[in-house]
Amino acid sequence: MNYLQHLGHSTLKSLAKLGRxxxxxxxxxxxxxxxxxxxxxxxxxxxxxxxxSFWLIIISGLFVxxxxxxxxxxxxxxxxxxxxxGIMVAASLVRELGPVISALLFxxxxxxxxxxxxxxxxxxxxxxxxxxxxxxxIKYIIAPRFLAGFLSLxxxxxxxxxxxxxxxxxxGVELLHVDVGSYWVQMQSAIDFYDDIVNGIIKSxxxxxxxxxIALFEGYDALPTxxxxxxxxxxxxxxxxxxxxxxxxxxxxxxxxxx
Amino acid sequence: xxxxxxxxxSRGEQKIFDNISxxxxxxxxxxxxxxxxxxxxxxxxxxxxxxIPDTGSITVDGKNIHxxxxxxxxxxxxxxxxxFQSGALLSDMSVFDNIAFPIxxxxxxxxxxxxxxVLLKLxxxxxxxxxxxxxxxxxxxxxxxxxxxxxxxxxxxxxxxxEPFTGQDxxxxxxxxxxxxxxxxxxxxxxxIVSHDVEETTSIADYIYVLSQGQIAGQGTPKELAESDSEWxxxxxxxxxxxxxxxxxxxxxxTADLLAH
Numbered sequence: 001m002n003y004l005q006h007l008g009h010s011t012l013k014s015l016a017k018l019g020r021x022x023x024x025x026x027x028x029x030x031x032x033x034x035x036x037x038x039x040x041x042x043x044x045x046x047x048x049x050x051x052x053s054f055w056l057i058i059i060s061g062l063f064v065x066x067x068x069x070x071x072x073x074x075x076x077x078x079x080x081x082x083x084x085x086g087i088m089v090a091a092s093l094v095r096e097l098g099p100v101i102s103a104l105l106f107x108x109x110x111x112x113x114x115x116x117x118x119x120x121x122x123x124x125x126x127x128x129x130x131x132x133x134x135x136x137x138i139k140y141i142i143a144p145r146f147l148a149g150f151l152s153l154x155x156x157x158x159x160x161x162x163x164x165x166x167x168x169x170x171x172g173v174e175l176l177h178v179d180v181g182s183y184w185v186q187m188q189s190a191i192d193f194y195d196d197i198v199n200g201i202i203k204s205x206x207x208x209x210x211x212x213x214i215a216l217f218e219g220y221d222a223l224p225t226x227x228x229x230x231x232x233x234x235x236x237x238x239x240x241x242x243x244x245x246x247x248x249x250x251x252x253x254x255x256x257x258x259x
Numbered sequence: 260x261x262x263x264x265x266x267x268x269s270r271g272e273q274k275i276f277d278n279i280s281x282x283x284x285x286x287x288x289x290x291x292x293x294x295x296x297x298x299x300x301x302x303x304x305x306x307x308x309x310x311i312p313d314t315g316s317i318t319v320d321g322k323n324i325h326x327x328x329x330x331x332x333x334x335x336x337x338x339x340x341x342x343f344q345s346g347a348l349l350s351d352m353s354v355f356d357n358i359a360f361p362i363x364x365x366x367x368x369x370x371x372x373x374x375x376x377v378l379l380k381l382x383x384x385x386x387x388x389x390x391x392x393x394x395x396x397x398x399x400x401x402x403x404x405x406x407x408x409x410x411x412x413x414x415x416x417x418x419x420x421x422e423p424f425t426g427q428d429x430x431x432x433x434x435x436x437x438x439x440x441x442x443x444x445x446x447x448x449x450x451x452i453v454s455h456d457v458e459e460t461t462s463i464a465d466y467i468y469v470l471s472q473g474q475i476a477g478q479g480t481p482k483e484l485a486e487s488d489s490e491w492x493x494x495x496x497x498x499x500x501x502x503x504x505x506x507x508x509x510x511x512x513x514t515a516d517l518l519a520h
Contacts, residue, residue: 125347126347134336134361134365135364140364
């Protein structure tokens with residue numbers, strides 16, 4: 001009986017949270033026109049959410065690409081197919097690793113920072129203070145951060161994939177002497193703009209929406225204590241990671257299932 | 260100016276206010292006093308429309324605050340300033356920008372006029388020289404004075420102070436007491452102070468409500484309260500360790516507790 005009671009209580013609590021999160025998302029959407037009329041707010045957040053994640057994405061993309069280059073040559077050389085390294089590197093990065101790894105990194109770097117920032121603003125009554133000054137914190141604080149996250153991640157994912165392809169070139173072509181012509185020409189002929197690149201961008205747009213929503217909601221819904229902010233930040237990273245992996249599976253099945 | 264009628268408010272199972280009624284007189288300093296956890300800050304949030312009561316009404320300037328649309332509530336809030344216990348200054352803005360913030364958001368004034376207005380507000384709280392500092396560089400007392408300058412930025416009619424004296428050194432205390440009194444008089448404000456600092460509050464309040472266990476335990480001018488017959492009010496006003504509010508948290512007798520082991 002206790003188990004059933006606990007299950008019922010947890011389910012109701014989760015549904016209530018989902019309801020609050022949906023309402024929160026709705027208010028963000030209604031506040032977006034305000035952000036578009038105040039581009040300075042958006043630019044400031046694009047800097048802290050996007051530009052400050054720049055080096056993390058560049059370095060990670062380069063190293064992931066270099067590792068795929070190495071592993072690719074070791075595996076493909078068994079079948080004498082090193083010339084297809086470019087296809088392997090580009091396809092895995094553009095379709096999967098670029099959007100997914102950049103999203104996981106973004107959740108850890110920018111998502112956690114957003115949750116902590118909003119949670120701290122709530123704890124120090126800055127959000128209440130704005131409300132009492134008749135300034136809507138959803139319009140002024142939340143919506144610009146949401147839009148900045150939404151716009152930044154797809155660009156960062158493209159950067160990640162581009163640097164990864166360059167990393168694959170460094171190890172595959174420069175280090176292990178795969179033919180440079182094969183690397184680039186086979187990549188160009190096999191990678192389709194719509195099927196591969198656009199689908200990868202769509203994935204990262206959806207991941208950007210999920211991470212920004214989770215991060216901002218967790219901060220806004222956090223208990224106004226140091227322990228509350230800490231657990232909200234953890235929830236942002238963990239829930240974002242689960243959501244990214246789940247939606248990646250779903251989107252891959254939809255996008256590439258018929259290929 | 261502000262009228263509270265038959266207000267009941269609960270948090271979960273706990274009743275914070277049980278059918279209380281009180282009036283805040285215009286252009287006066289009204290203090291809401293009571294021990295920690297009596298619901299003093301909650302009352303301010305109810306007056307500001309940040310919380311919704313279970314039953315009862317709160318009327319500000321003739322308008323039932325909980326029947327207003329969001330837009331109407333925001334319009335009314337422009338007439339209300341609030342000083343939070345923590346100051347609630349925006350941490351990514353300088354002192355100057357914190358005070359300019361509500362003016363920039365709610366008016367179309369040119370920047371040179373805003374500059375003058377901000378300096379006037381800062382001068383009123385004696386911190387014109389601190390305008391370039393960030394909130395993290397301010398002491399607790401300075402942060403509250405900046406928050407006070409921000410609270411009067413839009414020339415409100417009502418100003419609410421949430422525990423303005425808590426944790427202040429004697430000099431800051433003296434400054435804050437003087438400022439609250441001066442601002443109230445010169446700007447003809449209606450001030451509400453929520454506090455449990457008896458000495459400072461009674462020195463400036465025109466009328467005091469003492470809250471306890473969801474009820475108004477006492478009310479009157481500081482003089483009337485000092486002479487109150489209520490044992491509870493006497494214990495609170497004179498800071499007695501024991502009385503109707505016992506020193507010991509309710510429990511079994513000490514002997515029974517010791518013998519139990």
